[in-house]
Amino acid sequence: MPSTSSAPSAPPSAASSREPRWLDEEEMAAWRSFVTASNLLNRRLERQLKEESGLSHTQYEILVHLSAAPAGSLRMTELADRLVTSKSGLTYQVTQLEKMGLVGRRSCPSDVRGVFAELTEQGDEMLREAAPGHVALVRELLIDVLTREQLAVLADGLGQVSARLRLDDAL
Amino acid sequence: MPSTSSAPSAPPSAASSREPRWLDEEEMAAWRSFVTASNLLNRRLERQLKEESGLSHTQYEILVHLSAAPAGSLRMTELADRLVTSKSGLTYQVTQLEKMGLVGRRSCPSDVRGVFAELTEQGDEMLREAAPGHVALVRELLIDVLTREQLAVLADGLGQVSARLRLDDAL
DNA sequence: ACACCTTCGTTCGAATTTGAACAATAGGAG
DNA sequence: CTCCTATTGTTCAAATTCGAACGAAGGTGT
Numbered sequence: 001m002p003s004t005s006s007a008p009s010a011p012p013s014a015a016s017s018r019e020p021r022w023l024d025e026e027e028m029a030a031w032r033s034f035v036t037a038s039n040l041l042n043r044r045l046e047r048q049l050k051e052e053s054g055l056s057h058t059q060y061e062i063l064v065h066l067s068a069a070p071a072g073s074l075r076m077t078e079l080a081d082r083l084v085t086s087k088s089g090l091t092y093q094v095t096q097l098e099k100m101g102l103v104g105r106r107s108c109p110s111d112v113r114g115v116f117a118e119l120t121e122q123g124d125e126m127l128r129e130a131a132p133g134h135v136a137l138v139r140e141l142l143i144d145v146l147t148r149e150q151l152a153v154l155a156d157g158l159g160q161v162s163a164r165l166r167l168d169d170a171l
Numbered sequence: 172m173p174s175t176s177s178a179p180s181a182p183p184s185a186a187s188s189r190e191p192r193w194l195d196e197e198e199m200a201a202w203r204s205f206v207t208a209s210n211l212l213n214r215r216l217e218r219q220l221k222e223e224s225g226l227s228h229t230q231y232e233i234l235v236h237l238s239a240a241p242a243g244s245l246r247m248t249e250l251a252d253r254l255v256t257s258k259s260g261l262t263y264q265v266t267q268l269e270k271m272g273l274v275g276r277r278s279c280p281s282d283v284r285g286v287f288a289e290l291t292e293q294g295d296e297m298l299r300e301a302a303p304g305h306v307a308l309v310r311e312l313l314i315d316v317l318t319r320e321q322l323a324v325l326a327d328g329l330g331q332v333s334a335r336l337r338l339d340d341a342l
Numbered sequence: 343a344c345a346c347c348t349t350c351g352t353t354c355g356a357a358t359t360t361g362a363a364c365a366a367t368a369g370g371a372g
Numbered sequence: 373c374t375c376c377t378a379t380t381g382t383t384c385a386a387a388t389t390c391g392a393a394c395g396a397a398g399g400t401g402t
Contacts, residue, residue, distance in 0.1 A: 020303040020310075027314050030322040033329035034313070038209040039255035040336040046360095056388085076351060084210035086390055091352055093388085113350040113397050132191040139191075141339075142205070142332055143198050150328040151201040157321040158204035161313055165211040168312075217390095227358085247381060260359055262382060267358095284367050284380040349398070358389070368379070 041141060048137050053130035058085070058093055060134065063102065063119060063127045072119035073106065079117055102126050212312060219308050224301035229256070229264055231305065234273065234290065234298045243290035246279065250288055273297050 023031060046057045053060070065082050066072050074082070080090040094117050097103035102123035108114025119127075143151065194202060217228045224231070236253050237243050245253070251261040265288050268274035273294035279285025290298075314322065 020307050022306060023310070023314065026319075026322055026326060027310075029326035029330065030317075031309060031313065033326050033333055034209075036255060036333045037329040037336070038205075040333055040340070043255065044336060044339075058388085077349080080351095084207060084214065087351065088353080088391075089389055096387095108350095111350080111398070115351060135193060136191050138202060139194070139198075141336060142202065143194065145332050145335055146201075146328045148197075150324050151197060153321050153324040154328065155197060155200040155204050157317045157325065158208040159200065161316050162204055162207045162211055164316055165208070165215060165312060168215075169211070229358085248379080251381095257360055258381065259361075259383080263358070279380095282368075282380080286381060344402085346400085347398105348400100350396085351394105353394075354392090356390090358387105360385105360387080362384090364381105364383080366380085369377090371376085372374090 037142075044141060045134065045137060049130065049134060052133050053126065055126070055130060056093075058083070058089075059097055059102075060127075060130060062090075062093060062097060062117070063123055063130075066103065066117060066119040067124065067127055072124070073116045075108065076115050076117060097123070208313075215312060216305065216308060220301065220305060223304045224297065226297070226301060227264075229254070229260075230268055230273075231298075231301060233261075233264060233268060233288070234294055234301075237274065237288060237290040238295065238298055243295070244277065244287045247286050247288060268294070 042057065049055050049057055049060050055063075061083055062079070065079060066074060076090060076094070077087065080087045083090065085093075094103055094105070098105060100122075102120055104118045104120050106116040106118050108116055146154065213228065220226045220228055220231050226234075232254055233250070236250060237245060247261060247265070248258065251258045254261065256264075265274055265276070269276065271293075273291055275289045275291050277287040277289050279287055317325065
């Protein structure tokens with residue numbers, strides 16, 4: 001009964017190169033809690049955002065990233081990278097947000113192919129309206145549950161993990 | 172420009188109860204790295220599993236949870252809870268896995284309504300076949316990137332986060 | 343100027359996901 | 373036993389997701 005988990009009936013002897021290094025109890029606990037926390041958190045945030053603002057978490061994140069960017073606008077590809085989604089997925093969501101009047105599209109002056117997604121005034125308002133509740137929940141469910149040290153470790157460790165993944169993807 | 176983030180143009184004075192407690196730089200870093208790492212990781216694992224075994228991450232996780240359960244079987248609702256998905260989503264995926272011959276359905280003796288999802292012999296084989304590559308990648312991208320201490324903190328902190336979320340959901 | 347390889351954003355179809363509605367049953371209070 | 377409420381798994385329509393294929397440009401080397 002292998003899984004991501006600890007050695008099932010793996011030979012307790014020296015690891016043969018055929019048998020992978022399974023995860024020990026602690027490693028397994030870390031991985032499971034990461035996956036579970038991630039799923040549970042997403043679910044909760046999704047529900048809350050939808051209820052309180054009519055936005056999906058994805059849509060909210062798009063607004064956030066645009067808001068954080070200079071001039072409230074970003075190239076589609078760049079935005080997709082930051083959000084960690086597919087380009088086609090972004091195209092879809094930006095279209096949705098456009099219909100809602102929260103985001104607009106502008107063509108890029110220096111590159112005919114380029115498209116800027118741009119936060120509209122309404123989009124900015126929406127974000128200001130949705131943010132407090134969202135932040136409060138993130139705080140309640142994650143941030144305030146952890147100690148300062150735990151947060152530091154999280155930021156640091158997962159920061160490295162992300163960096164590594166970004167590098168790999170770039171290949 | 173609010174987000175999940177640090178105080179935008181919030182009054183540097185004492186926080187009024189209207190203005191939420193925004194996230195400071197460190198908290199923000201922790202939250203962003205968590206979200207980003209989670210997305211990047213999922214993307215990677217999804218791709219790899221699909222390529223090497225033709226399974227989605229969700230499907231793989233179903234097999235894992237069944238394999239870990241006594242008799243290799245679990246009630247649908249219980250399984251959905253452990254996986255953190257919707258019941259309807261699970262119904263769909265179990266049907267898919269059933270078509271592939273990796274999972275079977277058995278009715279529950281003590282409850283007519285109940286349905287057990289059960290790992291088949293083929294499902295077990297598939298898991299044994301897919302696990303090594305999956306574990307190796309999880310190790311390469313997450314586990315081995317972190318120190319023993321970081322892993323412990325992760326397991327501990329996110330364990331608490333999950334526990335808290337489970338409790339809330341139960342309400 | 344000309345090929346050639348990349349990059350850009352969109353479109354397309356297929357797969358997945360979700361919540362709400364449902365029918366059937368379980369379980370408890372009276 | 374009987375009524376009432378909670379639970380179980382499925383079905384349904386709608387929304388979202390992805391990768392592959394595209395057409396259109398950019399950029400480079402010759």
